[in-house]
Amino acid sequence: MQVPVTLKVSAFALFVMGVYTYYANSIPQLQSKPPEELSLEGGNVTPDQLVKAGEEIFKGKGTCEICHRIGQKGTRAPDLAGVGARAAKSKPGMSAxxxxxxxxxxxxxHLVQGYPAIMPKVDKPPIALNRSEVWALTAFLESLGGTVTVKLDDIPKTAGAAPAGGAAPAAELKLPGDPKAGQAVFMGKGACIACHKAGPIGASPVGPDLTQIGKIQTPDYIMAKILDPASMGTVAGYPPGLMPRTFGQTLTAKEYLDVVSFLLTQKGEGPAAKK
Ligand code: HEC
Ligand code: HEC
Structure with missing residues (x-):
């Protein structure tokens, strides 16, 4: 029997990917230690110290660089070079x-034109910055072309605070899904691997690399994106309408929750984190 060449090639590719993934998964995952909390309330800080602290949050705990670069286009979010100056004109009647x-x-x-609403609220999980950190970050953004004027009092008292009622914010939302089973769906039935990479799994550049998606996105966003990709807009730099819209029909509820749980475990070091 004559087997078409393309079929043989893709079967081989799948075999190689499978072996590679098996190997990669046998490497123990590095445990990332929880980032330190910055508290500046009541302290005396100079604008310079504030900007410096904000820059560290931008590059570290804030995970901003996974989406934004300063002075570099082509990522999934606006270039923030000069935002401290541009902010004064962004919204009529609003100060920078x-x-x-x-x-x-x-x-x-207020959405920057041409971008979807994919940015998470930075004082809520998964980024979950506290009020001091939001203050420092604002100072750092002002310093990008503007003047640092922000005071702690400018940051709403509710920023980063636990919701009223005293319940601690769920830092880690636990879904009833099984990440291991979700990985199998990602590589198998869902065929997400055809377009996406997630950590050591897969290599396709067709869709965004999902290696760090659990650090920057809420469960709500991931769940909606899988069921109805267009409802979440199109990640900048990628073609619209390419991600299949049929997962709501083709995946069972369990497979769906499993794959979401798998993505929420994706908190790796991505290309943006490498220097
Ligand atoms: C998941 C990707 C993502 C992450 C993570 C993210 N952003 Fe954004 N951000 C965006 C997108 C997309 C936009 C444009 C759409 C909008 O206005 O919300 C944006 C807009 C902005 C703007 C407005 C820019 C302008 O030109 O008006 C600022 C300021 C900003 N982000 C700062 C940050 C900071 C600081 C962090 C880290 C704490 C961060 N973002 C994390 C995706 C992200
Ligand atoms: C045919 C290619 C294709 C397949 C198959 C596919 N996707 Fe996507 N996906 C994309 C593209 C392209 C984008 C970016 C454009 C957009 O936002 O629609 C995307 C975006 C995403 C995002 C948002 C990423 C971000 O950075 O915000 C998530 C999450 C996602 N896909 C998950 C999945 C999962 C889970 C599966 C399998 C169940 C899957 N995708 C299957 C092409 C695909």
Missing amino acids: KAYLIESLLSPAA
């Missing part, structure tokens, strides 16, 4: 610092 604070705490309130 008020706009910047709003961008961090309610990113969907």
